[in-house]
Amino acid sequence: MDDVMRGRVWRFGDDISTDLLSPGAYAVDPVDIRRLHVLESVDPTFAGSVEAGDLLVAGRNFGCGSSRETAPENLAALGIACVVAASFARIFLRNAVAIGLPVLVCPDAHGIVETGQQGQVDLAAGTFENLTTGASAVGEPLPDEMRRILAAGGILAGVTVDDASPRSV
Amino acid sequence: MGMTVAEKILARAAGREEVRAGEFVVGEIDLAMTHDIFAAKVFDTLLAHGIEELFDPTKVAVVIDHFVPAPTAAIADLQRRTREHVKRFDVGIFYDAGEGISHQLLPERGHVKPGMLIIGTDSHTTTYGALGAAATGVGTSDMVAAMATGRLWFRVPETIRFDLDGALDRWTSWKDVVLSVARMIGTDGAQYRSLEFGGPGAVEAPISGRLTVANMAVELGAKFGIFPADETTFAYLGEPPTEVPGPDPDAEYLDIRTLDLASLGPQVALPSDVDLVVAASEAGGVAIDQAFLGSCTNGRLDDLEAAASVVAGRSVAPGVRFLVAPASRRVMEDALAAGYIATLVEAGATILAPGCGPCFGGHGGLLGPGERGISSSNRNFPGRMGSADAEIFLASPATVAASAVAGRVVDPREVADG
Numbered sequence: 367m368d369d370v371m372r373g374r375v376w377r378f379g380d381d382i383s384t385d386l387l388s389p390g391a392y393a394v395d396p397v398d399i400r401r402l403h404v405l406e407s408v409d410p411t412f413a414g415s416v417e418a419g420d421l422l423v424a425g426r427n428f429g430c431g432s433s434r435e436t437a438p439e440n441l442a443a444l445g446i447a448c449v450v451a452a453s454f455a456r457i458f459l460r461n462a463v464a465i466g467l468p469v470l471v472c473p474d475a476h477g478i479v480e481t482g483q484q485g486q487v488d489l490a491a492g493t494f495e496n497l498t499t500g501a502s503a504v505g506e507p508l509p510d511e512m513r514r515i516l517a518a519g520g521i522l523a524g525v526t527v528d529d530a531s532p533r534s535v
Numbered sequence: 536m537g538m539t540v541a542e543k544i545l546a547r548a549a550g551r552e553e554v555r556a557g558e559f560v561v562g563e564i565d566l567a568m569t570h571d572i573f574a575a576k577v578f579d580t581l582l583a584h585g586i587e588e589l590f591d592p593t594k595v596a597v598v599i600d601h602f603v604p605a606p607t608a609a610i611a612d613l614q615r616r617t618r619e620h621v622k623r624f625d626v627g628i629f630y631d632a633g634e635g636i637s638h639q640l641l642p643e644r645g646h647v648k649p650g651m652l653i654i655g656t657d658s659h660t661t662t663y664g665a666l667g668a669a670a671t672g673v674g675t676s677d678m679v680a681a682m683a684t685g686r687l688w689f690r691v692p693e694t695i696r697f698d699l700d701g702a703l704d705r706w707t708s709w710k711d712v713v714l715s716v717a718r719m720i721g722t723d724g725a726q727y728r729s730l731e732f733g734g735p736g737a738v739e740a741p742i743s744g745r746l747t748v749a750n751m752a753v754e755l756g757a758k759f760g761i762f763p764a765d766e767t768t769f770a771y772l773g774e775p776p777t778e779v780p781g782p783d784p785d786a787e788y789l790d791i792r793t794l795d796l797a798s799l800g801p802q803v804a805l806p807s808d809v810d811l812v813v814a815a816s817e818a819g820g821v822a823i824d825q826a827f828l829g830s831c832t833n834g835r836l837d838d839l840e841a842a843a844s845v846v847a848g849r850s851v852a853p854g855v856r857f858l859v860a861p862a863s864r865r866v867m868e869d870a871l872a873a874g875y876i877a878t879l880v881e882a883g884a885t886i887l888a889p890g891c892g893p894c895f896g897g898h899g900g901l902l903g904p905g906e907r908g909i910s911s912s913n914r915n916f917p918g919r920m921g922s923a924d925a926e927i928f929l930a931s932p933a934t935v936a937a938s939a940v941a942g943r944v945v946d947p948r949e950v951a952d953g
Binding site: 383389390394434460465520 | 601679918924
């Protein structure tokens, strides 16, 4: 995973919930069906138009609600390269890291970009840049502990059959 | 410097004398729960990684609670596979469809103990904080890692302390308390934090009320919502009190807030966020199509009692569906014995199976486009209970029942005192 990613931006507002990212009615459907309904009630064109490498930029409390890992999984399945938000709900943040979907906390990013513009994320520096306008915003790189899991491709990259034996405390 | 309850539990779980907010630790998991939506995926993934044994089957719980009874053939098949996995992995704690909601069953059947570190593949796992545990929701990948290794990483959260004072009046419930907290701090007011409840009002709180408040801690963004264990906790568990983690007097808090319970009154969260909270009397009296009483937030015996006391001798308004899902079979049995179910049915309620019901938008009583519902559950986001074009109001059991009778969102005192 490169620390620097460039792509077309999709911009959304505050409090984008897991019910919008992964509606309960499709909770147990396969990802090929689930991903078609991502954010459909906010932007019906999104799921059909998003392309691999696009960036999603949002406001505060992104991913609030359920623990459903299908929320970041659906975004990854649509090809979203990175989610940049003013803040994340904690389970979404955990799940994104756990499945290896890059995320960046950057409070000002959604204020300097519109849907359709080109953006650049630098995970190591914690920055977001609007390549269309030249505006930039400084956020916070994830803590090293979380970046290591991301860099490995997710938390299960390190889980092997050797872990299954009972561990003495 | 002393520690908060969250710091003490994480320190113990990490085998450390002391931890501080902001640190990353690896904690030993005391209880790991997954339910029918995610269980098969968790076990499938374990097998895909070559892992055929759980770290400790006695510390793993599986509950079939979300799709009860199975609404489609595909979901029936998913639940069949879940039962197979439960056998294959020798899961120690299993509740099949119809027993109730995980967050009701694990406390009710004695699996949750003060001081435990608990994870679940459900955001409302915070509920177990009502018994003094540090409990939080995780996704399926984290759960797979935890079930394989018995361990999981945690960032030690800062703690916001809420000191509760005063007593609730007749028509104000613990749901109104947590909605009031939402109004005070907003849906991300406790993001990444632990909420710790104390003060005379918390000591007086019954376990049912603590479960309601801890359940909705996640709606404020919190990782944990903890009522430190006390005499009430051990009385509920039916066990002699033991020494469990309470906060040190010099624990360091990010913030300390106070809330006077006597001043609250019935509250309603307006569509479509949990912190859009107003007094029930100021909710506009809007007409409703459905009223739902149930969920892991408010499907317990005293919730059904409160609703029954409101609707006794009255009828649900024409055109309104009043759905009631007891949180567990035991709650249903107790409510039958007490006559609450008869009262609710006579008033026009439809009784659903013990389980999550329509709360999460999966099945069994959803809202259509343009419809409005009032619910005793925990979320009113667009699309939460069906159509994204439906509107959801959140309220206490008494307010939900009163609104079902009135056919519009009302303060319960308007119906019950009228």
